Amino acid sequence: MVDNNEGVTRELGVTALLTVENLSIGFGGDAPVVEDVSFSVKAGKTLALVGESGSGKTLSCRSALRILPAAAQMRSGSIVLRDREGGHPVDLMDISERRMQDIRGNRVSMIFQEPMRSLSPLHRIGNQVSEALKLHRDYNAAERKNRVLAMFERVGFVDPKRVYESYPFELSGGMRQRAMIAMAMVGRPDVLIADEPTTALDVTTQAQVLGLIKDLQAEYGMAVVLVTHDLGVVANMADDVVVMNRGRVMESGPAELILGDPQHPYTKDLMAAAPEIPATPADRPDEADRDYILEMRDVNKTYVLKGSAPWKPKTVVQAVRGVDFGVERGKTLAVVGESGSGKTTCARMALGAERADAGASILFRETAGSEPVNLQDLDGDARLKFQRKAQMVFQDPYSTLNPRMRVKDALCEPMEIHGIGSPSERIDRAVEILKWVGLNENMLTRYPHAFSGGQRQRLSIARALMLNPILLVCDEPTSALDVSVQEQVLQLLEDIRDRLNLSYLFISHDLAVVARIADEVAVMRSGLVVEQGPPEQLFYNPKHPYTKALIAAQPEPDIDRPIDLKIVAQGAGEPSSWPEEFRFVGADAPPLTETDPGHKVRFHV
Structure with missing residues (x-):
């Protein structure tokens, strides 16, 4: 363990509201999964427990509330709770369950992931x-x-x-x-434990939730223990940091020292893997003639929802409005926006899984210069043929794979559906694809539960590649992953794209990920594309308030660059609250207008 400030740790051990010392937790007769972990947090301060999934962060925090799994054994250590007036300390490991019930949700509360x-x-x-x-x-x-x-x-x-x-x-x-x-x-409560409180949220919502927690902490003077793998969140929230890996503390100390001058190799690796929007734009070659593999022109999608009761009127929801963009062959178009912006609906229409409203054109060209096929006009057989060429990588690797199917069956299933190859040829193809995604053929006989989240996402990518597609739709493929695993998966996607000349429609709400992989970006809000262009224009010269909000809300692992909540609040607000040139009410949106070559913004001209 590297301790960047031993004196601070000793002081916290005396004055902290919550002190965990030498905690060890195990299961059965196996080695401990949490070993000799110590940390403490003062009133009004935030301690961040940082590390990848499986590092023991959540188990360590749940032990303070004694809500561990039934098979878990708290083998050693102490967890001491003090009140804000410095009253008699209570060792939470020694008190009765009845007294513990008085503490849970009262003196110590938890926000779950x-x-x-x-x-x-x-x-x-x-x-x-x-x-x-x-x-x-x-x-x-x-x-x-x-x-x-x-x-x-x-x-x-x-x-x-x-x-x-x-x-x-x-x-x-x-x-x-x-x-x-x-x-x-x-x-x-005196102590708030926040276990990955923003992992599943859009970046603008995440920024507002983090600001809310800080405001409530300042108002009530409580101590906060923040469990996270996101160093950008740590930089915006934490006073002190404890870095954990495989159940042990690797490094601890004040946040400015841990983030500014990490000492342990594991902490340095986490810092290196943290996604950021680059400080300067990357140079990209000019494109005179664009070869689109997929074009979406004048695409709208309307849903009609039943009323909450038979006598209540139906509700009409316009999920997508007037979308016009294309995916270039061998390149990546990223569609960015918050939940409900219409990103995934666009992705489903691009795959033919949803039918757009009448009048839309969704054109697919299998080869450069070939006659386009309108996905709106395909019958069942033609759609099945198209789907051999276009596949999807889903957001959640845990729900993508059937838990009752071995890996070999899950990988071979697409070939069976399309009647491709003999059983032995399918297995050979599965072995080949596994090597492409960095996995071994001895994994074919295992079930999905035997793999980590990153390995499952690799398996999902392998399944999508089994039919040798030329277009991949990636729907938030890294949002459920730790930063280091996310980096590996993004590198894998880039390598496969370049090796096979694949084209990607990449759905995300994380601009740092998009800046890394995209050749062009479309920003969506409430079914509309509000800004579109290459990353070097859109990230470094944003025009629309919502794009500015997305950029401002991106947490960076730098204590000197906090999230600007004013910019976030303005851009993430209702369109009626935007500056006058961008403002609109209801369906009366201004046109998407080209302001610079290749850079379009929705505003009143």
């Missing part, structure tokens, strides 16, 4: 949040509701009463995460 899994789908949000007050405070029902509504307003809900009566599935990901924060904060 995935709010949809943490919230009950059967109970309204207001009832779930008020449960902490019911258990730990002597308030009547009316007082509980008033306090919850006040907290909902504090965490940024525009209509707290509607949220109080809503079920989790009726809220967006960002709203559910705000509800989780309200649940953790309504009892005003």
